[in-house]
Each structure stands twice: as C-alpha cells, then as structure tokens.
Amino acid sequence: MxxxxxxxxxxxxxxxxxxxxxxxxxxxxxxxxxxxxxxxxxxxxxxxxxxxxxxxxxxxxxxxxxxxxxxxxxxxxxxxxxGNPANWLEQAPSGFDHFTQIELIAETIFIHEDAFVPGLFQTPAYADAVVATNPNMTAELRRDAVGFRIQRGESLFSRPGGPPQIQAVIAERALTIFRGTDIYEPQVEHLAERNRIEGVEIFVVPSGTSHASNGRSYRIMTFADKKDPDVVYQENLFGSHYEADKERVARCRTLSSATLPVALGLEEWRDTDADR
The missing domain is CATH 1.10.260.40 (lambda repressor-like DNA-binding domains)
Structure with a gap:
C-alpha cells in the first residue's frame, strides 16, 4: 500500500x-x-x-x-x-526477535533438523505436539509459541518478492515419530506444498543412515550484500543463538555438503515411504 x-x-x-x-x-x-x-x-x-x-x-x-x-x-x-502476518514478532518467545529479523531478509537459508520438522514447515498440530514436549511451557506460553511458529512461516513464505532460496534437510524420524497419528499425513502433505514453491527444496535423510550432520540441528543464512557475514543459527525448545564466526560457518558448510548426498528428495522419499 x-x-x-x-x-x-x-x-x-x-x-x-x-x-x-x-x-x-x-x-x-x-x-x-x-x-x-x-x-x-x-x-x-x-x-x-x-x-x-x-x-x-x-x-x-x-x-x-x-x-x-x-x-x-x-x-x-x-x-x-x-493486520499483517508479520505481527507475530510481538508474540515471539524471548530471544527470537533478532533472528526473525535476519531470517526475513536472508537471501538463502540452509536448514538441517535432526529431531523435528523445522518450525517454518510445521503444521499447527505438529507444532503443538512438539511444543508440548517442553515441561516448562504453561498452556498460555504453549499457545503463543505455536502461533509464533505458524505465523513466522507464513510471513517468510509470503515475503514480497518471494521467500529466500531454501534447502531443508530433515531426519526421517522427525516425521515418523507421528506415523499412525492424525498429525503425520497432514504434515507430510504440508511439506509437499512448500516443496512445490520455486526455490524451496526439501530432503529427507532415511532412518539408519550415517551422515556428518547426525545429531545436529543448524541453519546457515546468507545475504544479498556480500559485505555481511554468513550466519549460523541454532535453536531448540529451550533457547537459541546465532553467530557469524567464520570457522563455525565453514564447519557447518562442510557438514551440509557431506549430508546432502545421502538425503532423498521429498517426493522420492514419499514414494519409498508409500512402499513400506
């Protein structure tokens, strides 16, 4: 406007x-x-x-x-x-404000998640189930945290000019922990919808696969202005931080390069999952 x-x-x-x-x-x-x-x-x-x-x-x-x-x-x-989805920043959990500003202006984002589907890709039901695993969450904080995750994703994917270039690598167990529940199929379909967005690629690492990023969750963000350093961001249910240390960023890049070759594209993984 x-x-x-x-x-x-x-x-x-x-x-x-x-x-x-x-x-x-x-x-x-x-x-x-x-x-x-x-x-x-x-x-x-x-x-x-x-x-x-x-x-x-x-x-x-x-x-x-x-x-x-x-x-x-x-x-x-x-x-x-x-009235805009970006107003989720006012309800964001403490410590997330700086990251969300960076995320919204990133040019590329690489994500590796070992335990859960990345928050940007979660359905409300999946997000609620994940947040519920934190024993320190009151009902009010849980509701706010779920709303934050969902609106954060909507804001990024509705960004003027389109979302950043995103590669997301997810451990299969992040999905299969909910197989057989009402959460599983809607979450997989939601990932498929995001995967169809131009510039978004989602991969799944099959369970039992040994790889360099096993046990680690991290994100690498780059920016259009090459004077700005690349940033590594890590978060979990209990806290978050980001850093621009060159050695740390290089280490995560090495991990991501070694992990991608063993991951399956989302649709390829869905085909193998359907055969089980």
Missing amino acids: AGENFLQRELGRVLSKYRKLKGFTKEQAVWFLGTSKTIYDSYESGKLQYPEPGILGDWLRDLGAPQAAIDDAKAKAKWIRQ
Missing part, C-alpha cells in the same frame, strides 16, 4: 536524522547499536516491509532521540504492521 511505503521511508528518514545528529556514519551506527549492516540498512532505507517497533524504538533511544520522536516512530511502525 502507498501509505505503508510512505511511512517506511519516513521512519528511515527519522533514523537517518538521529544517526547523523549523533555524528555516526552508517558503519559506526551498526557497531554502536550491535546489529548487522543488512538489518540496519533495511530500516534506514525504508526497504524493510514490516519494521519492528521495539527494535526501532531502542535504536532511536540509543541514538539520543527525544521520547516524543520515539513514541511517534513506534506508533507508525505498529500501524504498518496492523
């Missing part, structure tokens, strides 16, 4: 104004705010479709903006996101 685009550019101008008043170049602001060049540029350029009010407010505060300017910017950011 034209109004939303205008507000995004306006928020970018506000951020630029207080950065310059602080005497910072963009590079200095990135370091000062503890973010990445890709994320910061997406805000200041106005290209980020759904700016997150909390992050924007924190940055403006750190850059010395008055409270009135901070409140106004946060209100505009919230208006942009009204």
Whole structure:
C-alpha cells in the first residue's frame, strides 16, 4: 500500500536524522547499536516491509532521540504492521526477535533438523505436539509459541518478492515419530506444498543412515550484500543463538555438503515411504 511505503521511508528518514545528529556514519551506527549492516540498512532505507517497533524504538533511544520522536516512530511502525502476518514478532518467545529479523531478509537459508520438522514447515498440530514436549511451557506460553511458529512461516513464505532460496534437510524420524497419528499425513502433505514453491527444496535423510550432520540441528543464512557475514543459527525448545564466526560457518558448510548426498528428495522419499 502507498501509505505503508510512505511511512517506511519516513521512519528511515527519522533514523537517518538521529544517526547523523549523533555524528555516526552508517558503519559506526551498526557497531554502536550491535546489529548487522543488512538489518540496519533495511530500516534506514525504508526497504524493510514490516519494521519492528521495539527494535526501532531502542535504536532511536540509543541514538539520543527525544521520547516524543520515539513514541511517534513506534506508533507508525505498529500501524504498518496492523493486520499483517508479520505481527507475530510481538508474540515471539524471548530471544527470537533478532533472528526473525535476519531470517526475513536472508537471501538463502540452509536448514538441517535432526529431531523435528523445522518450525517454518510445521503444521499447527505438529507444532503443538512438539511444543508440548517442553515441561516448562504453561498452556498460555504453549499457545503463543505455536502461533509464533505458524505465523513466522507464513510471513517468510509470503515475503514480497518471494521467500529466500531454501534447502531443508530433515531426519526421517522427525516425521515418523507421528506415523499412525492424525498429525503425520497432514504434515507430510504440508511439506509437499512448500516443496512445490520455486526455490524451496526439501530432503529427507532415511532412518539408519550415517551422515556428518547426525545429531545436529543448524541453519546457515546468507545475504544479498556480500559485505555481511554468513550466519549460523541454532535453536531448540529451550533457547537459541546465532553467530557469524567464520570457522563455525565453514564447519557447518562442510557438514551440509557431506549430508546432502545421502538425503532423498521429498517426493522420492514419499514414494519409498508409500512402499513400506
């Protein structure tokens, strides 16, 4: 919508104004705010479709903006996101906000999941069953976590211009743990639907297959701006973190390269699964 685009550019101008008043170049602001060049540029350029009010407010505060300017910017950011799936960020579990911003602007994502179907590809029933394995989840937190997972996936796959290039490698047991239940067939079909999206490839590693990534779950993300480092992200039911250490990224790339050859394409795996 034209109004939303205008507000995004306006928020970018506000951020630029207080950065310059602080005497910072963009590079200095990135370091000062503890973010990445890709994320910061997406805000200041106005290209980020759904700016997150909390992050924007924190940055403006750190850059010395008055409270009135901070409140106004946060209100505009919230208006942009009204009624859009991207508003799941407001319900995201603690610790996920930085990752979700990176995920939305990634150019490519490689995923290896050893225990469960990746959250981006889960059905509500599958997500609920997985979240229920965390004994620390109250009913309210469980409901919010499931909603977050589902809306996070919808936001990424409905991203303007299409989703990133995604390769997802899933351990077969992540699916077969629910074989014989009402969860299994809908989850497999949901994966098949995602697999038909251009640029999305889903693979399954058959049970009993020995491979380099066995026992590990990780994601590797790259960005259009080659000045930004590749990022490795790891998450589980109890926490999450990401890092841009070159050795760590290289290690995960080696693992992914050694794992893909032993995985079956989703449709090939479905054919073998149907024969059992």
